[in-house]
Amino acid sequence: xxxxxxxxxxxxxxxxxxxxxxxxxxxxxxxxxxxxxxxxxxxxxxxxxxxxxxxxxxxxxxxxxxxxxxxxxxxxxxxxxxxxxxxxxxxxxxxxxxxxxxxxxxxxxxxxxxxxxxxxxxxxxxxxxxxxxxxxxxxxxxxxxxxxxxxxxxxxxxxxxxxxxxxxxxxxxxxxxxxxxxxxxxxxxxxxxxxxxxxxxxxxxxxxxxxxxxxxxxxxxxxxxxxxxxxxxxxxxxxxxxxxxxxxxxxxxxxxxxxxxxxxxxxxxxxxxxxxxxxxxxxxxxxxxxxx
Numbered sequence: 001x002x003x004x005x006x007x008x009x010x011x012x013x014x015x016x017x018x019x020x021x022x023x024x025x026x027x028x029x030x031x032x033x034x035x036x037x038x039x040x041x042x043x044x045x046x047x048x049x050x051x052x053x054x055x056x057x058x059x060x061x062x063x064x065x066x067x068x069x070x071x072x073x074x075x076x077x078x079x080x081x082x083x084x085x086x087x088x089x090x091x092x093x094x095x096x097x098x099x100x101x102x103x104x105x106x107x108x109x110x111x112x113x114x115x116x117x118x119x120x121x122x123x124x125x126x127x128x129x130x131x132x133x134x135x136x137x138x139x140x141x142x143x144x145x146x147x148x149x150x151x152x153x154x155x156x157x158x159x160x161x162x163x164x165x166x167x168x169x170x171x172x173x174x175x176x177x178x179x180x181x182x183x184x185x186x187x188x189x190x191x192x193x194x195x196x197x198x199x200x201x202x203x204x205x206x207x208x209x210x211x212x213x214x215x216x217x218x219x220x221x222x223x224x225x226x227x228x229x230x231x232x233x234x235x236x237x238x239x240x241x242x243x244x245x246x247x248x249x250x251x252x253x254x255x256x257x258x259x260x261x262x263x264x265x266x267x268x269x270x271x272x273x274x275x276x277x278x279x280x281x282x283x284x285x286x287x288x289x290x291x292x
Contacts, residue, residue, distance in 0.1 A: 001066060001084050011039050011110055012089040012190075014081035015097045016074055018046040021053035023098040023234060028061035030101035031093075039106065042066055042084055043097070044077040074183065075199025075208040082190065082198065092193070095185040098234045099126075108229040109187040112175065120192035120221025121213070123181030124229035125170060134233055135168035137225035140179035140214055141257075169225050176225045180213025185231050192221045207257045214257070 013031050017024055024043065031041055041063035045051050047070055058065040066084055068077065082092055091110050095101075105124055112122045126136040142164075156162075169176040186209070196215045199208045213223050 002086060010089065010091065011106055011187075012082070012085040012092040013039055013041045013095065013106070014044065014078055014085070014092060015042075015095050016044050016046060016077040016081070017048055017051075017054050017097050018071065019048045019050050020097040021048070021050040021057060024054055024057050025061075026100050027095070027097045028057060028063055030099075031063075031095075031106070032061060034101040034103060034106040040064075040085060040089060042081040044068060044081040046071040046073070046077050072201065073204035073208075075203055075212075076201040079198040079201065082188075082193065085190075090190045091187055092190055093185070093187045094183065095231075096183075096233065099185050100232045100234070101185075102230040102232075105229040105231055106187075109226060112224060112226045112229075113187055113189055116222070116224060118220070118222045119189060119224050120216040120219075121181055121186050121188045122224040122226050123178075123186040124231050125225075125227045126182060126184060127230060127232045129232065129234055133170050134182070134184070135170050136182035136184065137170050137172075137176070137178040137223075138168040138180060139164070140217070141210065170227075172225060172227055174227065176227075178213075178223050178225045179217070180210045181223050181225065183209030183212070184233050189221075192216060192219070195219060202256055204252075207254055211257050211260065214260075 015024075015027060028041065028043075031039065041058075041061070042065075043054060043058050043063050044066045045054055046068055048054065051065075051067060055065055057063075064084070066081060068080065072080065078094055082094075085092065091113055093106055093109065102124070109122050109124060113119050116122075123137055126134040128134050169178050196212075196219055200211050200215075203211060216223060
């Protein structure tokens, strides 16, 4: 399936819905008003039970609904959506449906991407509903900071490893280079995205955005944080009631990311230790009901 492109469209918008029809309308409203009415919007449905409502909303907003038979996870669905865009579209906004885009935010991100030939991705400042700033642009996690956070994060929240693990540039007031951008909302250069084969679909949920930033950097592309563009993220709408499954998915994805980052053959004992340690931590948090 390829979506026909309006002659003036230069930007695509792709979002994923999994029983997200309650928040999809405001997202589509903001996507239309953020740039111009000819932006091409694709909503990828991951086998939702509320797909009939999403069909109606997409029809009302001039968006294309791509219905998948199976739930491919966030990255897999985004890959399908971007593949369905017209070949002429080179800038693609990737977003959760529980986001409201600020006025002109798509245009600002598009302009920043165009102005920096090394930019593989650019992300906006993301605000929570209460007005606080979500840490959407961060350094790539290292084994040292990740281990320190895992061990001391709950018993010593102010420890330096947790601070480094969560360190971010999301309060910057000017354009900043960063390690990775939150998959809740970012714009990718399609040629860079295609070069690294998009999101790694082994990440069903969590860390697919970290991995994307890592692979963009390895391929010579830069991720930028652009505070002039802003969005509001209302929260993880489709996952609020699945905390145990989310803890398990988070730790599996963290393990997969670290296995890739420390892939040298001589680091096999380290990879084995990482896998075991994360499995133990995941089980402990699921039993205790603590956050990841």
